[in-house]
Amino acid sequence: MNTDPRNPDDPLAALFRAARENTGHLDRIEYGFETRTLARIREERGSSSLAWAVRLCPFAAALALMAGLWAWTHWEESPDGDSVADAVRLAGVPLLDYYLGSEQ
Amino acid sequence: MIATTFVWHNLPHGLTADKTPRMSDAVPGDHALVRATLAGDDSAFSEIIHRHKGRVFGTCSRFARDAHQLDDLCQEVFLRAWRRLRTFRGDAPFEHWLARLTITACYDFLRRERRHRGHAELDDSLFEMRDTGIDAAIAAGRARDLLDWAMRKLSAEEKLVLTLLELEERTVREIATLTGWSEGNVKVRAFRARARLREIIERSNEH
Numbered sequence: 023m024n025t026d027p028r029n030p031d032d033p034l035a036a037l038f039r040a041a042r043e044n045t046g047h048l049d050r051i052e053y054g055f056e057t058r059t060l061a062r063i064r065e066e067r068g069s070s071s072l073a074w075a076v077r078l079c080p081f082a083a084a085l086a087l088m089a090g091l092w093a094w095t096h097w098e099e100s101p102d103g104d105s106v107a108d109a110v111r112l113a114g115v116p117l118l119d120y121y122l123g124s125e126q
Numbered sequence: 127m128i129a130t131t132f133v134w135h136n137l138p139h140g141l142t143a144d145k146t147p148r149m150s151d152a153v154p155g156d157h158a159l160v161r162a163t164l165a166g167d168d169s170a171f172s173e174i175i176h177r178h179k180g181r182v183f184g185t186c187s188r189f190a191r192d193a194h195q196l197d198d199l200c201q202e203v204f205l206r207a208w209r210r211l212r213t214f215r216g217d218a219p220f221e222h223w224l225a226r227l228t229i230t231a232c233y234d235f236l237r238r239e240r241r242h243r244g245h246a247e248l249d250d251s252l253f254e255m256r257d258t259g260i261d262a263a264i265a266a267g268r269a270r271d272l273l274d275w276a277m278r279k280l281s282a283e284e285k286l287v288l289t290l291l292e293l294e295e296r297t298v299r300e301i302a303t304l305t306g307w308s309e310g311n312v313k314v315r316a317f318r319a320r321a322r323l324r325e326i327i328e329r330s331n332e333h
Contacts, residue, residue, distance in 0.1 A: 052179055052180070
């Protein structure tokens with residue numbers, strides 16, 4: 023083969039020339055392209071909102087946990103909390119007696 | 127004062143530059159469309175796609191092997207453009223910025239293809255091109271098939287530089303701008319790629 027790539031008689035140059043002319047028809051492929059691309063963009067926009075929501079999940083969980091802990095500690099300390107605990111304890115005695123069959 | 131307002135996105139798509147310009151026919155430039163897209167107007171981006179898809183399809187068709195791949199690749203180009211639209215500074219024509227994005231997307235596509243394919247056997251449809259000489263392939267109208275078959279054996283860089291130089295007929299300077307390689311680098315890569323392509327075709331004819 024000829025060694026000069028820019029020589030018009032070079033077989034490789036002839037191959038490139040012939041391939042250049044064979045471009046095919048793109049009209050049919052281009053049909054509706056804008057619609058398809060915009061649909062993908064909207065899809066990505068939607069999924070990026072979801073990605074933000076997923077990213078915020080750990081913070082929301084941490085916040086919920088902290089709120090739960092705060093509520094727990096304050097419930098233990100409050101007088102209302104004691105009265106509720108007492109009520110549960112007292113209500114539990116007759117129920118336990120009923121199941122054990124003990125008579126008073 | 128003459129009113130210059132217009133509803134650009136209601137204009138017919140077939141509007142061409144050779145039409146006599148009138149104020150009512152004023153078509154927004156690419157920069158205005160970019161600004162409108164960034165402000166959340168999807169129809170502005172649709173117009174951008176409509177204006178530039180021909181060139182993007184032309185370039186991508188040199189790299190994709192079928193219509194499905196071509197469609198995916200072109201969509202990837204415009205998706206990247208949409209994602210990076212804020213990085214368009216507007217000091218150069220939009221089409222230059224988009225051309226660079228197109229070439230980067232095509233290069234990534236070639237590398238991905240190469241990685242997935244590895245050293246596996248080539249497609250059966252192209253395998254028959256192995257024993258076909260250049261002259262016979264040209265005579266049979268299958269120059270593109272022979273070139274596709276031979277170029278699939280090249281690296282992504284080699285295929286990119288030969289496609290831009292020989293099929294897209296771009297200059298060394300243009301390729302350097304598009305790829306970010308130096309002009310010397312482009313020349314060296316092109317020289318090596320041609321030598322390798324020649325060797326691949328010659329060796330296939332010896333079998």
